[in-house]
Amino acid sequence: MDMSLETVGIDSGDKLDDIEHHFRVLAGPGAGKTYWLVNHIKEVLHNSKRLDKSRKVACITYTNTAVEIIRDRLGSSSNQVEVSTIHSFLYRHIIKPYLHFIADDYGFNISRLDGHDDILISRSMTRDWLNQHTNQSSLKNPYSLKQLRDFPENLLRVTSWLSSIRYNLDVNNELVTTADRTKSLINGRPLSKVCLELLEIDLEAFKRLHWNKGLLHHDDVLFFSFQIIKNHPFVLDVLRTKFPYFLIDEFQDSSPIQVELLRLIGEKETIVGIIGDKAQSIFSFQGADPSQFESFELEGIKDYWINTNRRSTQEVINLLNHIRCDFKQQGQDGFNGSKPIIYIGDRLEVLHKINNELSGKCLITLSWQNITANALKKDVEGVDLNYKLFDDLKKIDSSNNSSRPRLIIPCIKAVELCREKKIKEALNELKRYFGRSNKGKRDALDLLFLLNSRYDEYCNKPLMTLYNILQTDSGIDGLSNFRAGNPKTFYDNTNYKGLALCVNIIEDTSNNITIHKSKGAEFDNVLLTLNSEKELDFITVPNLDESEEHRLKYVAISRAIQNLFITVPELSKKKAELIENLGLVDIIRLDDSLTHSTALN
C-alpha cells in the first residue's frame, strides 16, 4: 500500500474527529472495515445536523448478503440509512423516477419497465438485429447476412459475442458500448475481424431491441443512470439533498462508471466515504479496476489506514502477511491456533476427512469455479467436470424450430434454485419462458411445483427423463418428439446431474460456495480447493499487484477465523519442500494421513 505522510493510522474501534470531510479507509482483510463503517454510520446519525426524515445516509455495498449483514448490525438505527447495492440504489433513485426523461431517445418502452435483471440473449433477438443491421449489405462470405443468420453455429457465434456487451468510459468520460471479440469463438473458430468490425457499429441498436420491450439489464442501470445525470444535472442535486452522506464498502470492486457517478455526487454538499482494499479486488471481469481505489480523488479527501486483523488466528495472519508485501497485519494478542494445512489428495476425500476431524463443526469450502462448489455440495467426484454443458445443449439442440433448450434450461435452473430455497429466483427463471403476465406467473408456479415434486424421478437419470415428464405432465403444448440424431443422443446420454452442477446459485448461502461469493464473509473453518499445484503459486511466488488469480486465493484464505485448509490433488516433492521451508503451513498427503502421519514423503 502506498502510504502517504497524510495517511492516518486508526483502529476499527476509533471515531473520526470530523464527519464532514470526504474520506478513504484502506485496510487488509479482517481489519474491521465493515465493523468500522457500521460504527461510523452510527456516529453520523448521532452527530450530524444535516439529517432528517427525508435526508438519509446512503450505504452502498456489493451483495444483497452484505446489505443484510450491515442492516442487521445497524439494528434500529437503520431507519435513517439506506443500505443497498449500487444497482438497487440507482434503480430506485434515478431510473424509476427519471428514466422517462430520456426513454424516447433510446426507444425504451417505459410502460413495460419492471425492475432490472440478468437478461439472457436469445438467438431470435440476434436474428432480428442482423435483419435490420446498417451494414448488412457489406457483410461478405463466409459471414454474409444469410450465413450469419441461417447457419446455427454462426448465429451462436454472434449471440455469444453479443452476450458480452459492456459499457465503459472513454478518455473523455463518455459512455462507450463494447463487446468482447474473443467471445465469438465457438468450436475453435471466431467470427472474422472484418465481420466483427462491421457488426460492432450497431451494438446500441441491439440493446434497443430489448429496451423496446422494457427489458433492463443490470448494466443498463449504470448506463441510464449516467445518461440521466449527464443530461439532467438537477438529478444530482436531488440526490445530494436526499443523501448528505454517501458511504461505499468494498469500493475496490466498483466499475469506472460507478466511480464517476460517486465522484460527481461528491463534488459538493454530499460527503463521500470509500472503504476497501486493492488486494481484494476480484471482479475485473465485471469491469472493476483495482487501481481506482487509491487514485479516487475528491477535494480534501483524507486517508485512514487500519493495520490490524481482528478476524484470524496468528497462524492464518502469518500466511496472509507472507503473501502480501505492501504491509503486514498485526493479529490480536493471544489469538492462536494451528498452522494452516495443505492436504494432497482427492478433494472429496479430503472434505470428508476434515469434516470427520471437526466432528460436527461447520466447514465452508471455497472454490474458484461454480461447478466445483456444486460438485462438493452434491458429493460428486472428479476434477474434469464439464462446466459448459448448457452451451453444449444449446449448440446441439439448436435447429431453428426447436424450443426445447428454451424450456429445459430454465427448468433445470429453477428446480436447483428452488432446492436451495431461492424460490423467487426460481420463479424468475421460469418466467423467462412463460413471460411476466399473471398467467405466466401462475404457469411458472405450477411448473415449479411439478419439477420439485418429481425431482427424485429424474435427478439421477438422463436428461430425457425430465423431458418426458415435461412432455406428458406439464401441460405445455408443442414439445416436439426426437428423431434419431445428435440432440436425441445428447438427451439420452447426458445425466441430469451434470447439468445441475452447472447452475449458478446467486447469493449462495450453503457450505460450498465460490470464492467470489465469500466476499466480505468470515467462517470458523475454511477449505480452499485447488485443481493443480500451479495454483499454489500464490504462496510460493505471490504477486497480488498483478495477478487477480492470486488476489482471489488471498481473499479465500483470509475468510478463515480459526482453521484454514487447502487441498490440491497432487504436489511435487520440489514444490512441497519449497512450501515447507516457509514454515507457515503443514503438508499432509492423504494416503499417509490414513495412518496418522503428517510426513511429507
Ligand SMILES: Nc1ncnc2c1ncn2[C@@H]1O[C@H](COP(=O)(O)OP(=O)(O)OP(=O)(O)O)[C@@H](O)[C@H]1O
Ligand atoms: N473494534 C472491534 N472490536 C471487536 N470486534 C471487531 C472490531 N473490529 C472488527 N471486529 C470483528 O472482526 C471481524 C472482521 O471485521 P470485518 O468483517 O468488519 O472486517 P473487514 O475489514 O470488513 O474484512 P474483509 O475486508 O476481509 O471482508 C468481524 O468479526 C468483526 O466483528
